[in-house]
Amino acid sequence: MLTCAKLASTPALVRAASRSLYRPVSAAVLSRPENTNVLIIYSSPFHQDVSLRSFQTSAVSRDIDTAAKFIGAGAATVGVAGSGAGIGTVFGSLIIGYARNPSLKQQLFSYAILGFALSEAMGLFCLMVAFLILFAM
Numbered sequence: 001m002l003t004c005a006k007l008a009s010t011p012a013l014v015r016a017a018s019r020s021l022y023r024p025v026s027a028a029v030l031s032r033p034e035n036t037n038v039l040i041i042y043s044s045p046f047h048q049d050v051s052l053r054s055f056q057t058s059a060v061s062r063d064i065d066t067a068a069k070f071i072g073a074g075a076a077t078v079g080v081a082g083s084g085a086g087i088g089t090v091f092g093s094l095i096i097g098y099a100r101n102p103s104l105k106q107q108l109f110s111y112a113i114l115g116f117a118l119s120e121a122m123g124l125f126c127l128m129v130a131f132l133i134l135f136a137m
Helices: 002-008 011-022 025-030 038-043 047-056 059-100 102-135
Strands: none
Touching (some): 059 102
């Protein structure tokens, strides 16, 4: 009974238990060996921390993060092309409307300027989001 108490309160066991409390659940599940032996846990309590550090800051993880940033920035940049298409549509509609009814020239032009401003604002917003993804994250 006394040997069980000494074994249960060894400093290595206390350190291993306290480390497992502050580890994320996903990291604890992913780095847990299937055949856990009590002697292995007591003999190498620092092995889990080394594997945890390499799991969180590996080169593969950094490459995936970089690729995700570039994909997200590219997807946000597509909105700038949509803005250009919107501006072309607005001024194309202005020309068609003026050809149909020249007396509405002033009203059509003011609506075209409003449509241009809204379309350009959305394009600039998409460009800003792309730069934020690239340089702020």
